[in-house]
Amino acid sequence: MNGPQSYDFDRFRLRTAQHELLRDGQPVALEPKAFALLSQLLEHRGELMGRDALLDMVWGHRFVTPGVLSRSVAQLRKALGDDSEHPRYIQTVHALGYRFIAPVTCSDETSPPAMAQAPIATRSNDRDEIDGDEAVTLSPAAADGVTVPVAVLPFANMSGDPEQAYFSDGITEDIITELSRWRSLAVRSRAASFRFRGVAVDVQQVARELQVRFIVEGSVRRMGDRVRITAQLIDAEAGSHVWAEKYDRALADVFTVQDEVVHTIVSTLVGRVRARGEEGTRRRPPASLAAYECVLKGNALPWDDPEAAAEAAQLFEQAIALDARYALAHSLLAGMRYGVWYDAPIGCDDALDEGHALALRALELDPNESTCHSLYAQVCHLRREFDLCSLHIRRAVELNPTNQWNAADMGMMLIYLGQADEALAWFQRARDIDPYFSVPWYWREYGLAYLLLHRYDEAVAMFNHLPGRAYRICALKAACHALRGDEELARLHAGRCLATRPGFSIAHFLAKTPFRNPEDAALLAEGMSRAGLPD
Template sequence: MERRLAAVLAADMVGYSRLMEFDEPGTLARLRTHRIELIDPSIEKNRGTIIKTTGDGMLVEFPSACDAVACAVEVQNRMFRRNSDVPLDQRIQFRIGINLGDIVFQDGDIFGSGVNVAARLEQKADAGDVLISGAVHDQVSSLMDLQFHDLGDLSLKNLAQAVRTYRVALDTPVGGEPVPADEVGATKVVKPSIAVLPFENMSGDPEQEFFVDGLTEDLLTELSRRHELFVISRNSSFVYKGQAVNVRDVADKLGVQYIVEGSVRKAGNRLRVTVQLIDSQNDAHVWAEKYDRDLDDIFNIQDEVTAAVVATLPGRIEASQQEGLKRKKPSNFAAYECVLAAKVLHHRSTRQDNVEATKLIDRAIELDPDYAHAHAWSGCIRGQAWGYGWCHDRDEMLKLCEAAILKAASLDDNDSDVHRLMAAVEILRGNLARARYHQERALSLNPNYDLVVVQMGELLTWSGRPEEGAEWIQKAMRLNPHFPVRFWSHLGKARFANRDYAQAVDDFAHLPAMDITQHAFVAACHGWLGNEVAARQHVTAIFETDPKFALDDLVVTLHYGRDADLQHLLDGLKKAGLS
């Protein structure tokens, strides 16, 4: 038996039995996700040790009160953000109690009045609360930048003496609904705002009404997954159902820049869906498309059209915004505009463009430190610099990349870009299994996002499944007809790994210019094909780009999960005269 001073955190999930009765598999899956992504990493980061868990709670020991409170605050604040778009009766919420006292440690468990006080404080807490004892408050009040509400001396169950108790003030209203934007003032991030008006049923068939409304609602739901857009809710846009409207008037009333409108017409066994995107500021048609389909399975048509529109619209909006940026000076950029311009430079994949993208993304974060999407892209841009070796200190650059992505995750766990980039970091570390987890989370958050889809292809290629990888990359190209040119490089690498050398050479040929890595893959293709002259040309190009090039510089940027796949590339380079 060992006795020592320690901080004890007791946590419990609110309404566990009700949620399990309502949806047992879903509740368990979501709870497991929160544990893997948020709770356990926060405990580890703050030096905590999980003593025991129950189905709906846990007991954790920390070496200091500050560590325990930091962990609790991070978990509760991030859980509030995770729950922001979840119906109130389906939210997973926790209550937490923390005490500092003399604890008995025995056989992997902890005992004593210090533990009991933490457990009783947790029972007194409301959903989303963190309650701490006076002993904890005495330790942390002068050391942590937090506010505390004095609840006085509380009588706790089965404890003879009342306990001085404080509630930690968190970033958001405890256990409540998200605060409406008009109540918290103007945001620093001016995202493109968009409203989807109810599509018009032109079929003369009232039975098609359910399809038309379903298509509109699906578009709203899927567009809302894109965290770089501000999408007006269904309740606001459906006010205009069945009305002849003036687009500019509607945009003014809803406070949006872009309007999506469309129509559905049925003729025999054919269905035509027309969609158009209008910029209300200049009454210009930014984009329009028609989708003609056989009426065999109306629900599949609905899914297909929704996926196509949602994949294309954000790109068209970005293109429209970029035209506006050309007319502005960088000093006038708002945070969103800085991110947008940084993305454009990032996709060019050159060293100088990466430097400029870094400056812009840092400016965005300076303008709005809480802009999760900016932190996510800061990690992406710095990850590109790491991957291509465009930095003096690769270890330091990787640390900056990881720190940016973790910051983004702490601000918004429901952004598909965040999980896409967390997967990318795990790929850089060579942890492909962990990368697959975050990659699938990104896909579940936004299955029509071309950057998420193309990275699934990359991951499969690194994992030894290049044929599937090529299929995912081609899917990304179909989703976004204006895809970044680097997609061809990903496809070429997948085709090379699949021993489809001639097709890989054709894929790389779509690049306007090739870097050292791409020259190496093309040289290896020609090496395996026996094209000695072409192979030598690309080897020469490598050394013209970097006279000090060494094969190890290339290998460190590759992430093959199987030694045989790496050896396959090295053998091809040897045949090309590079070893």
């Protein structure tokens, strides 16, 4: 390539400078080698590219088997929605190679590649002060101050027990969370960093892919009642180690070690940081390591599976029994309780009341934990306390503005507060922070926002990210297709909803999904009714 290129084909755009593939403006997750392979196929579009040539272009002089190329092609086809038997994009020429066959428009990327930046919520004009002799390249995109882009790679589990991986993952996640509290840092998300878990990495290549200058990596080794944590900070641009440290402590001191790691990284990275209210914004760690492990295990379970959700609830209950002042455990258990309420009969609010009490207790225990505010906001929404919902979801974003979950939660709450147009910006912000953020409820709520704005084609595009047949998703799909005039698809999804949930009714759905704006509820009810769902 002569320079940064942009390739447009069908509904896709590939931008080489930003290292991103977009579908209808939304990022599509691709492994680095699959992205490089697609770039080569697009550059040589229409040409038959031999397998050996592609292996050399993408994998260079490394020894790899031909099967690696086949797997990358399969990944591309999955990402593009292509079919090897009837290809629209990538044609296989048997025993010879591959050809990109779709029409492509190519243009130069005239603007220089910008450092990817997690958006920062607007605040007052106070700024973090940075001292130091070393010049640091900073992103200009922050709304309220300069920021240093940094990624924390998954700390390696050196315990020799694969079952302990959740512990090293949890340490990594907590370091990411604590670093994210510093407004002078733009910390890449867990989903972005954890793509490199368990593999040998070229730090400079990772830095290019994540568009950061600094990389944090390390390891965790548990030895009986002791833990050894190693951490190092790497300046990928200079190719040098800035700092490295080893901590060998009793397990009971693990949270003190974690705080020391975060403090040292930050002070090394940006000099003396004058942060207002540093002590006030630091999360209080649980007193019990066993309670902490229960939360890690519960968080790792798939909550959309009923058995896993029940197990997670038990783990959060156990965490509270071990540490009665563990705010996050109370908050997460609140989420499990109001999840049960969704399927309860109208008027049976015991589970919601219990969730409210737990969420309120979490806030009392730790008013500076953003997750506690976010989950309390969601409980307030379900209780139709809309003003409290708005207050606490905004507080969650203020406390941790680079948390993609907070941004997505904000989008979700704004829908029910009657501000679907503003919700779209927050859903996009969540993906700006984390291009790999793709939990099912995110796409469901994103689609609902478009539906309420009468932008039905865009709503369908969001719902299409959801392959499952959960009754709430099917009901929304049915309503959307009905409102856009596609009766056949509306009836199809209505049937799927009723097959999954025979007792479904529009009244029950709306009772469990409160809208501040009655017109929003009426539109959704109209769509479901047109689709044939029972009142």
